[in-house]
Structure formats: structure tokens, C-alpha cells
Amino acid sequence: MPDEALLTVAGIGKAFGGLSVVDDVSFTVPRGGRLGLIGPNGAGKTTVFNLISGVYPLDAGTITLDGQAIGTLPPRDRVLAGMARSFQNIRLMPHLSAVENVMLGQHARASGLGALLTPIGWMPRGRWRREAEALLAEAGLDIDPGDVVSSLPYGIRKKIEVVRALASRPKLLLLDEPAAGLNPAETAELARFLRRIADGGTALLVVEHDMGFVDEVCDRVVVLNFGKRIYEGSMAGARADALVREAYLGADAA
Numbered sequence: 001m002p003d004e005a006l007l008t009v010a011g012i013g014k015a016f017g018g019l020s021v022v023d024d025v026s027f028t029v030p031r032g033g034r035l036g037l038i039g040p041n042g043a044g045k046t047t048v049f050n051l052i053s054g055v056y057p058l059d060a061g062t063i064t065l066d067g068q069a070i071g072t073l074p075p076r077d078r079v080l081a082g083m084a085r086s087f088q089n090i091r092l093m094p095h096l097s098a099v100e101n102v103m104l105g106q107h108a109r110a111s112g113l114g115a116l117l118t119p120i121g122w123m124p125r126g127r128w129r130r131e132a133e134a135l136l137a138e139a140g141l142d143i144d145p146g147d148v149v150s151s152l153p154y155g156i157r158k159k160i161e162v163v164r165a166l167a168s169r170p171k172l173l174l175l176d177e178p179a180a181g182l183n184p185a186e187t188a189e190l191a192r193f194l195r196r197i198a199d200g201g202t203a204l205l206v207v208e209h210d211m212g213f214v215d216e217v218c219d220r221v222v223v224l225n226f227g228k229r230i231y232e233g234s235m236a237g238a239r240a241d242a243l244v245r246e247a248y249l250g251a252d253a254a
Contacts, residue, residue: 006031006203007172012051012061021047023227034204036218040248043224045207049174053085054078066171082171086161092149098160099145102132105167139163139193155186175206179213191216
């Protein structure tokens with residue numbers, strides 16, 4: 001059932017120092033769906049990501065992933081439940097190679113005390129390395145998997161971070177401004193890669209300011225403004241919505 005909800009966010013809220021930054025936000029992401037979370041700076045998009053991934057505790061509402069209530073789970077347990085995310089700022093290990101960074105994502109999906117005590121150098125390098133190299137190749141990265149990440153161009157490092165998140169085999173992938181800093185060719189290639197990911201069954205939740213990229217990747221959008229949801233539907237519908245144009249897209253968007 002492709003329209004069955006994988007992620008359900010229901011009435012979530014968050015305040016800092018008495019200031020409400022997310023207020024009664026609800027939406028769903030179906031299995032294999034591609035939802036964009038858009039809005040002006042300060043709208044609450046990254047805070048919503050941090051609530052879903054467990055960086056911040058909820059003040060209100062519930063979050064369910066594949067039928068499991070995850071709103072009170074720590075971040076690692078949310079990964080084990082089937083969630084992964086990338087960040088607006090690259091968080092790769094610069095002294096490790098591309099393939100070793102991807103293997104860290106594989107390590108994240110392991111569970112139990114043994115996984116916590118196993119250094120990356122002791123991981124099952126044969127099988128996991130082959131899998132990590134295959135993921136890098138599937139992403140269209142024309143690099144030596146042994147290249148140290150700090151020596152690679154910015155656009156390639158951004159894509160490696162997405163591949164590392166995929167290495168945990170998530171049901172849901174959260175992407176925080178994945179196209180930021182990429183040139184047009186890199187942006188187009190990343191969009192094609194993400195569509196292939198979704199076609200393979202992994203649902204996407206994407207925060208992004210590049211509306212062309214959102215058009216290419218996402219089949220639905222949720223628009224936030226001042227921490228509230230003001231629209232949910234197609235990107236074409238968002239462009240035609242007077243409230244969305246006033247808050248974010250501008251009068252010429254339609």
C-alpha cells in the first residue's frame with residue numbers, strides 16, 4: 001500500500017524560553033513518499049527535524065514511525081527503528097576515507113552492547129566495505145573509495161553524507177538542505193539520486209530552500225510559517241496559495 005503512512009507527526013509543539021517555535025504541526029509521510037518541508041527562515045523547519053530525530057524532546061504531540069511511537073525514544077533508538085538523517089552542515093569524519101565514513105552508517109544500524117563497544121577498525125570489513133563501496137558507486141560518485149574525505153570537493157562530501165545515512169538502511173531519510181552549496185549540475189544529479197532512493201522504497205522528508213530542487217524531488221510539500229503549518233499539498237498548489245505566496249514564495253510565484 002504505497003499511500004500507507006510510514007511517519008505520522010501529530011500536533012507536535014516546542015517552545016524555548018516561553019517562545020513557541022513549533023505549534024501544533026501535523027503531517028504524514030507515506031511509504032516511499034517524498035515530502036518537502038519548506039518555509040521562510042525561522043519558520044521552524046529544522047526544529048521539526050530535530051523533534052522527529054530526537055535531538056529535542058517534544059513539548060506536545062506524538063510521532064509514530066511504522067506503527068511504533070518514537071516521540072520519547074533517544075536518537076539511537078530512532079535509528080534502529082528505521083530513521084536516518086543528514087545535516088545542513090557536513091558532519092563527516094574528515095580524517096577517514098569516503099568508504100570508512102559510509103561504514104560508520106552501517107555501524108549505526110547495529111544494536112546491542114557489542115555494537116557500542118566495536119570500533120570502526122574492528123567491523124566486518126570485507127562484507128561491509130563491499131556494501132559501502134556499492135552504495136558510493138550507486139550514488140554516481142566517481143572517486144576512489146579510499147580517498148580521505150577532507151581532500152574531496154564540497155559537492156562530493158555532501159553526497160557522501162547522504163550515502164552514509166542510507167547505509168543504515170532507513171525506512172525514512174531526513175535531509176536538511178541537501179542541495180545547499182551545490183552547483184547546478186551537482187544539484188540535478190543529487191535530485192536524480194534521491195528519486196531513485198524513493199523509487200526503491202525509502203521515504204524522504206526534505207528541508208530545502210531551492211524550490212527547483214523541491215519540484216524535482218518532492219511529490220508533496222508542507223509549508224511552515226512562524227512554527228505553524230499553513231499549507232499541505234502539491235508544489236503547484238503551494239504556488240497558487242495566497243497565504244504561501246505572501247509568507248514565502250512571493251507574489252510572482254504563481
